[in-house]
Structures are given as structure tokens and as C-alpha cells.
Amino acid sequence: MLDSWEQPKVGRPFQRFSEPFRDLVARFGSVTQLIIAITVVVFFVQLICGAAHFPYFDEYLALSADGLRRGFLWQAITYMFLHAGIWHILINLFILWFFGREVEYFIGPKHFTRLYFMAGIFGAALWFAFNFHSYVPVVGASAAVLGCVIAFATLFPDREVTLLVFFVLPVSLKARYLALVAIAFDVVPLLQGTDGGVAHLAHLGGAAFGYLYIKHLGYGTTPRWLLWIQNVTARLKPRARPSPRNMSSEEFVRAEIDPILDKIAREGMQSLTRRERKILESARELMQKRQQ
Numbered sequence: 001m002l003d004s005w006e007q008p009k010v011g012r013p014f015q016r017f018s019e020p021f022r023d024l025v026a027r028f029g030s031v032t033q034l035i036i037a038i039t040v041v042v043f044f045v046q047l048i049c050g051a052a053h054f055p056y057f058d059e060y061l062a063l064s065a066d067g068l069r070r071g072f073l074w075q076a077i078t079y080m081f082l083h084a085g086i087w088h089i090l091i092n093l094f095i096l097w098f099f100g101r102e103v104e105y106f107i108g109p110k111h112f113t114r115l116y117f118m119a120g121i122f123g124a125a126l127w128f129a130f131n132f133h134s135y136v137p138v139v140g141a142s143a144a145v146l147g148c149v150i151a152f153a154t155l156f157p158d159r160e161v162t163l164l165v166f167f168v169l170p171v172s173l174k175a176r177y178l179a180l181v182a183i184a185f186d187v188v189p190l191l192q193g194t195d196g197g198v199a200h201l202a203h204l205g206g207a208a209f210g211y212l213y214i215k216h217l218g219y220g221t222t223p224r225w226l227l228w229i230q231n232v233t234a235r236l237k238p239r240a241r242p243s244p245r246n247m248s249s250e251e252f253v254r255a256e257i258d259p260i261l262d263k264i265a266r267e268g269m270q271s272l273t274r275r276e277r278k279i280l281e282s283a284r285e286l287m288q289k290r291q292q
Contacts, residue, residue: 025109030101030104030109031100031104031109031112031113031116032096032097032100032101032104032112035096035100035116036093036096036097038081039080039081039083039089039092039093039141040089040093042081042082043081043082043083043089045057046058046082046083058082058137058139060072060075061074061075061078061079061081061082062075062078062079062082062137062138062139063075063076063078063079063124063127063128063137063138063139063202064134064135064136064137064138065128065131065132065133065134065135066135067137068128069132075124076120076121076124076125077117077120077121079120079124079137079138079139079140080117080120080140080141080143080144081141082139082140083139083140083141084139084140088139088140089140092140092141092142092145093141095145095148095149096141096144096145096148099145099148099149099151099152100112100116100145100148102152102155102156103115103148103151103152103155106155106219107151107155107214107217107219111213111217114213115147115148115151115209115210115213115214116144116147116148117144118147118209118213119143119144119146119147119148119205119206119207119209119210119213120141120143120144120147120206122143122147122205122206122208122209123142123143123144123146123147123199123201123202123203123204123205123206123209124138124143124202124205125205126201126202126204126205126208127199127201127202127205130201131201136197138199138202140199142199142202142203142206143199143202143203143205143206143207144206145206146182146186146203146206146207146210147206147207147209147210147213148210149178149179149182149207149210150179150182150183150206150207150208150210150211150214151210151211151213151214152175153175153176153178153179154179154210154211154214154215154219155214155219156175157174157175157176158174158175158176159174159175160172160173160174160175161173161174161175161178163178179207182207183204183207186198186200186201186203186204186207187200187204190204217273218273218274218275218276219273219274256279256283257279257280257283260272260276260279260280263276
């Protein structure tokens with residue numbers, strides 16, 4: 001597991017934090033399992049504090065508009081480890097276990113860690129933007145977990161997923177349709193104005209980040225409308241680097257191939273983005289033509 005993390009650089013920010021975190025990941029086997037373990041421990045501490053009528057645990061760690069206004073910015077992270085009950089945490093952790101491991105294996109632990117926590121933070125920010133004066137706290141990993149579900153559907157849109165409706169009836173559908181169903185469960189209550197005490201905006205914020213981050217890494221099928229925007233943007237931008245076909249062999253290898261080979265050595269072939277795979281294909285074609 002340690003091989004899939006970038007080696008720390010001299011003077012790298014957060015180096016003191018990242019090294020013990022990598023040790024923990026190695027000990028637990030994956031970031032997904034580490035997050036699950038921490039969440040379970042925090043939930044038991046939450047139960048003990050609740051039984052002891054100690055209100056400060058939830059007051060300072062749950063996400064609240066009042067807390068954010070007072071500068072408790074850590075709540076945008078800590079709320080992901082608190083839950084409203086046993087079913088709340090069981091469902092979240094089961095979904096995280098099912099989808100998180102696949103996503104982490106494909107994009108690597110470093111990117112998965114960013115995906116999970118930034119999805120939760122993005123969800124907290126979207127919720128706060130529309131609930132600036134709310135006095136209702138938000139708890140749960142649902143925003144981060146939904147970000148993982150959408151990331152999975154973006155990576156593997158045609159993968160068949162079997163769900164147990166009411167924990168009894170098995171239903172199979174493609175991941176892309178599962179993502180649509182999951183999003184509908186949050187969009188429909190918002191449109192109807194019946195939130196039922198659920199932070200649907202936070203869920204949608206996490207889902208949006210899950211999709212955007214996977215697209216940022218270069219994975220998944222890009223919708224036609226987004227391709228059109230990318231093409232227009234590319235035409236407006238000046239080309240910063242010369243085409244590989246205009247480079248000498250030494251320049252091409254030094255500028256394009258060496259960093260990709262280093263990444264393969266660190267994180268494996270599955271960590272390559274679509275752009276990096278295309279560069280390798282271009283290099284192979286270029287070398288074949290020059291050998292002819």
C-alpha cells in the first residue's frame with residue numbers, strides 16, 4: 001500500500017501529517033477500511049457522550065451554520081464521522097465498503113483520500129450556502145459516501161450492481177442508473193420542499209464533487225455537452241507545450257514519458273489518467289514510425 005503513495009519531497013507541506021497517515025493506511029490495508037474504523041470509534045464515543053449528557057461533543061463537531069459563523073471550520077470535516085443512529089452509520093459504512101474499495105483500488109489511496117474528504121467538505125459548503133441562518137446541525141458521512149458512489153458510476157457506468165430493496169428483494173441495474181436513482185432521492189424532496197430533516201444539499205454537493213473529481217483525473221465517459229465546452233475552451237487557449245510529434249526523441253521522453261513511467265512505478269497502471277494513456281499510445285506509434 002505504501003508503494004501507491006508519492007514519496008515525500010523535501011520541504012513538502014503537511015509532510016509530518018502524511019507520513020503517519022500512510023503508516024495507518026498500511027496497517028489497516030486501505031484508506032476505506034481506515035475511515036470505517038475511525039468512524040466506528042467516533043460513533044461509540046458519541047454514544048458515550050450522549051449517555052453521559054455531555055453536549056459539547058456534538059456542539060463542537062457536528063456541522064452547524066452557527067458553528068461555521070463562529071469560526072469552527074473543522075466542523076466541515078468532523079461532521080462526517082458523527083451519525084444520528086445505528087441505522088444511519090450502518091447504511092453509510094456498508095455503501096462505503098461496497099463502492100469505496102473499488103474506487104480506491106482504481107484511482108489509488110492518495111486520490112481516494114482527497115475524493116472522500118473533499119466531497120464531504122464540498123457538501124458542507126453547499127449546505128451552508130443555503131442554510132446560513134439554520135440552527136439544525138448536520139451529521140453523517142452521506143455526502144462523502146455519495147461522492148464515492150457517483151465516482152464509481154463515473155468510472156464504471158456499465159457495471160451491473162445488485163441492490164437488496166428493503167434488504168430482501170434483489171434488483172440489478174447499471175451503475176449509471178444507480179447514480180441517477182441516488183441523485184433523485186435528494187432532488188425530488190428538495191423540489192417538493194419535504195426534506196424530512198435530511199441534508200439533501202450536502203448529499204448533492206458530495207455527488208457533484210465525486211463526478212467532477214473523477215473527470216478531473218481524466219476517467220469516465222465525457223458527456224457530449226462537456227466535450228463541446230472542452231473543445232471550445234481548447235481552441236481559445238494558446239498551446240503551452242509543443243506537440244510530441246515536433247519534439248526530438250530525447251525531449252519527448254524527458255518531458256512526457258519519464259513522469260508517466262515514474263507514476264506507474266509508484267501507483268501502478270490503474271492510476272494512469274486517460275490523457276496519460278493516450279501519451280503512451282502516441283509514444284508507441286511515434287517510435288514504430290521512426291523505426292520503419
